[in-house]
Amino acid sequence: MGVGLRRSEVRVCQTCGSQFPVGKQEKHHKANRYCSRRCRQLDQPVLCKRLSPGQAGYLAGLLDGEGSIIALKRADGTVKSYRMHIANTHRGVLDWCVQVTGIGTIHHQTTPKYSLDPKRPAAHLMYKPCFSWAVYGVKAASVLRRILPYLHIKRDRAVVALEAMRP
Numbered sequence: 001m002g003v004g005l006r007r008s009e010v011r012v013c014q015t016c017g018s019q020f021p022v023g024k025q026e027k028h029h030k031a032n033r034y035c036s037r038r039c040r041q042l043d044q045p046v047l048c049k050r051l052s053p054g055q056a057g058y059l060a061g062l063l064d065g066e067g068s069i070i071a072l073k074r075a076d077g078t079v080k081s082y083r084m085h086i087a088n089t090h091r092g093v094l095d096w097c098v099q100v101t102g103i104g105t106i107h108h109q110t111t112p113k114y115s116l117d118p119k120r121p122a123a124h125l126m127y128k129p130c131f132s133w134a135v136y137g138v139k140a141a142s143v144l145r146r147i148l149p150y151l152h153i154k155r156d157r158a159v160v161a162l163e164a165m166r167p
Helices: 037-043 053-066 091-101 137-150 155-164
Strands: 009-012 019-022 067-073 079-088 105-109 130-136
Touching (some): 053 067, 053 079, 053 091, 053 137, 067 155, 079 155, 091 130
Antiparallel strands (some): 067 079, 079 130, 105 130
16 A cells, blocks of 8 residues: 555444545545535534424414415526525514524514605615525424424425425
């Protein structure tokens, strides 16, 4: 064996149990414990907190009434991941979502619509400012698992998303 040559090893992923090669000539570094970024994220403790039945029911009602579950696609049309999204004009509701789940980000949607009515001032907004709470990928799956028994309208979409995000 030459001085500069190293053999690759085979490791077992700590999350899914599949084997993957590691070493100098392989795509995975020798210190890796996971076969993919997705498995590493699944093993991280940054998932949805435990929810009481009241919290889970309220969050499911928000998702059913004000939210969406969206497939994020690659350029070739295959589904890459999912996003769970709830929009509301009252930021306090979305702050509560972040507080009880422990995950997600709140965005201010900046799409003001101005009135074209000549009787109103030019800068008069027709709509209230809107905020949105978004959770992506395995974090969204962890929230969906907690609220699935309470979902009614978006239950089928949640089941499809959970099946697709299974490792």
